[in-house]
Amino acid sequence: MDIQPYIGINGLLFGMNMTQVRSIAGQPPHIDYFIPVQSNPEERDVIWSYENGLELSFSSDDDFLLTTFTSSSRIIKLENKLIVGRTITELQTDFPQLILEEDFSETGQNYELTHLGVSFWAVDDVVCNVLFFPKYTSDGQSIIWPKELNSYGT
Template sequence: MQIKPKFGVDQLLFGMKQTDVKSIYGNPNKQFKDEDQNVIYVYNQQKMRLTFYEDEDFRLGYIIASDPELTLFNNTILGRKATEVQKELEQHSFKTWEKEDFDLAENHFNEDHWLILQSEYDQIVKVEIGAIIKNQDEFDWKFGAK
């Protein structure tokens, strides 16, 4: 399952509607609304959590994935040290990273690509990727873009 920075994961593109996603993966294993009334889809087999933003007409805007087959620029991600992956990503314009500690977990965030590598026990366990904001308040939706 390929991570495509600024675009999405696998066949999913930022800006898709719920019906578009269902046409690819079928009905989610779990569906709920978060505190902001965004719709969340959970797909167990793909190990993905998808967020459809309420204030953006329920477009897909955020993906959390933990499938062991995740790749980024043809390299596997999970189970590796974040520092190693960050070093590889330098050649793909991932220059700056912010690090946050949360008890056991560490988040390594690259704002230019809205990518988070979450690690525990010094190994990446989860990847979060979000749609990019191209203006001050407008998302760069990839689905349906010309």
């Protein structure tokens, strides 16, 4: 599985609807529904989890289009380099722009490659999972969907 920053992974593209995703990835074996804030119940998230460690997130804020990928798979790659299971030191060698975004002490650290929209969660200096996001406008308010979506009719 090769991450294409701001585009997607393995034919799955940011901005696809659930039907389009299902036609490529199949029916997810596990689906979670989240209503994050009691004062705003219309804001909902749906997360599809697959056996290969891939999680796909759809949010009501974005008309339930695919907006976040998370993977704990040891075969996921960025720029042809494996990610999960490697130490942060190893990752920094391959990606010198890697920055520590937040340190939660014993529970883990969040590292980012902001120029690629990729985030890494590490525990005990080892990457446990990788998250990647679509590109946003400079004000951070709107998603810039990949041009490749046009071929899918979206």
